[in-house]
Amino acid sequence: MKSFDAIVIGGGQAGPFLAARMVEKGMKVALIERKFLGGTCVNAGCMPTKTLVASARAAYVARNGAVYGVNIPGEIAIDMKVVRARAETVTMNARNGLIGWFAGMDGMTVIYGHARFEDPKTVSVNGETLTAPRIFLNVGARPVIPDLPGINDIDYLTSTSIIHLDTLPRHLAVIGGSYIGLEFAQMYRRFGAEVSVIEHGPKLASREDEDISDAIADVLRSEGIDIHTGVSDIAFARSSDAITVATDSARIDASHVLIATGRKPNTDDLGLDAAGVITDKHGYITVDDKLATNVEGIWALGDCNGYGAFTHTSYNDFEIAAANLLDGDDRKVSSRILAYALYIDPPLGRVGMTEKQARASGRKIMISTRPMSRVGRANERGETKGFMKVIADAETKKILGAAILGIEGDEVIHGIIDAMNAGTTYPALQWSVPIHPTVSELIPTLLGDLKPA
Structure with missing residues (x-):
């Protein structure tokens, strides 16, 4: 059994920075990540998607240059391989920066693998057993795949897989009219695809006031995006050259389908029962105002605790934990203005x-x-x-x-x-x-x- 002063499970936007602060204080820390350092933001969220948004805006500005007296002859062509490569470069630069940073940090041990609790102070990974008096969970979240008729018969995309597309869809059907889905909808419309958005609720971006939701819909419709709201039934069927998306009010023959119906925490395979850590009915780890779980010595940071689900709120979780545990401060999640x-x-x-x-x-x-x-x-x-x-x-x-x-x-x-x-x-x-x-x-x-x- 290997002993540490702290174990951080998950390499997102909270845990690694907390680990670095603890190392600065002279602690011996193990950081366990099952896939890539940087979490969703670096690898499948903010950085690659906003890079893609920038490419899509460049295409939009070029097409509308004549309005500003800038005439670009010929058709504006999109090279999706270059678009994808540019996003991948931004991701890899950020990821490799984290790898290099931690490699030069005495006291930090980075382990790639799937960690599971053995008891409240012990985790296993890659056949090894690690123990520490403090364990921090920063395991993030993943796309939710709804149980819809025919969904297992088609090759659908998620927000994680769509960023690797290097060809332009003929017609992209976006299932879900919230933030992630809407960003991809406009992006791919600007790349040149036909786009349909299908939303169960009566409005897009349902968290917002109706006037904001209506204005968002107006923006997207003005660019030629087909919007269907209040859809109660969705079913999929595969044909030789298309995916049929059938709803109670429309039939769409799409070449690609993006499922953007929300995210769920990566907490179902951590062995939380062995540690006695409580989650809510959605799988989010229950924490108090200082991010501590119900088990002494275990904290949950970032998307997996259900508070915020953004890169900046995850980073703020790090700031709160570091201030309270390392700096003698008294900071609380409830003080955060979202x-x-x-x-x-x-x-x-x-x-x-x-x-x-x-x-x-x-x-x-x-x-x-x-x-x-x-x-x-x-x-x-x-x-x-x-x-x-x-x-x-x-x-x-x-x-x-x-x-x-x-x-x-x-x-x-x-x-x-x-x-x-x-x-x-x-x-x-x-x-x-x-x-x-x-x-x-x-x-x-x-x-x-x-x-x-």
Whole structure:
């Protein structure tokens, strides 16, 4: 049996950085990863997908160059092999960077293999037994495959496998109208494929307010994406040259099908029962406000604990654990103000409560909206789709939430994220003097238009 001061299971966006901090403190740490360092973000999520989004935007801009007086003769051709290779290069650079970093770190032992608990202080991997007083789980999540009629008869894609495509689908059917599915839908439409999105719910991006969901749908439809919402039945059948996707309202002959119906935690094969670690009905590991499980000495970080499911929230889990365990701090998950983005083009930047959530809270609220068509920078760039929206507490004057669907919305939202984390009231933020011409310069104006709602 090999003894360590700590064992980290999973090489995503929380565990490895926590392991590095512990090594800096003189601890002996084992980091166990069953596949690739970097987790979903580096290998199958943010980095490769946003690289693909960039290639898709380049194609879109080239096709629309004439609007800006830039005439490109001939058809805009897409080389999917080059597109894929570029995304793979970005992934490999990041992954190899982590490998090199850890290789030069005394006190760090990286083990590739499938770890399972033997008891609360012991795990086995590759036939070896390891023990430590502290064990951290950062095992991430994977795509959910729904039990739909005919699904086992077709070759479907997931968000993990689609990034390896080096040919252009004739017609991509996306099953699921949430964030992952919508990014791939627009991306492949811009590459030149016909695209259909099939969503069970009444709206796309169902977490958002209806006005945001409707605007997202308008953006995608304007680019020729076929959207089907409120679909109750989906079935698949394979023919010689197509996959038939049959719903209660349509029949689609697709060349490729992407299943984007959510993700589930990688907790079902860790031997958690042997350690006594409790999970909820969805398989997420139950943790307290400091990310500790019900078993002393075991913590769960990142996607597998059900709090956030984003790279930045996973990294924040590392920050919380490191601050509490290594720096004598008292940080809590409940102090986190959730923010995220949807990387269609234009992107959606979101923070805090939706309007629906704010109303349900019983607060007296104020709301302001402003179309991007009234933003100078958006007009100058010829990108006026979308709008800004902010919600505030009428009594405390604190900002409760905001959504910016529009050019640079994923960057502009950070002004509001920072204000909310600092506890700044909206009247104080109104007096800032932003730079012109930017999208962010409209934030004080947006706040100045807040009205009781």
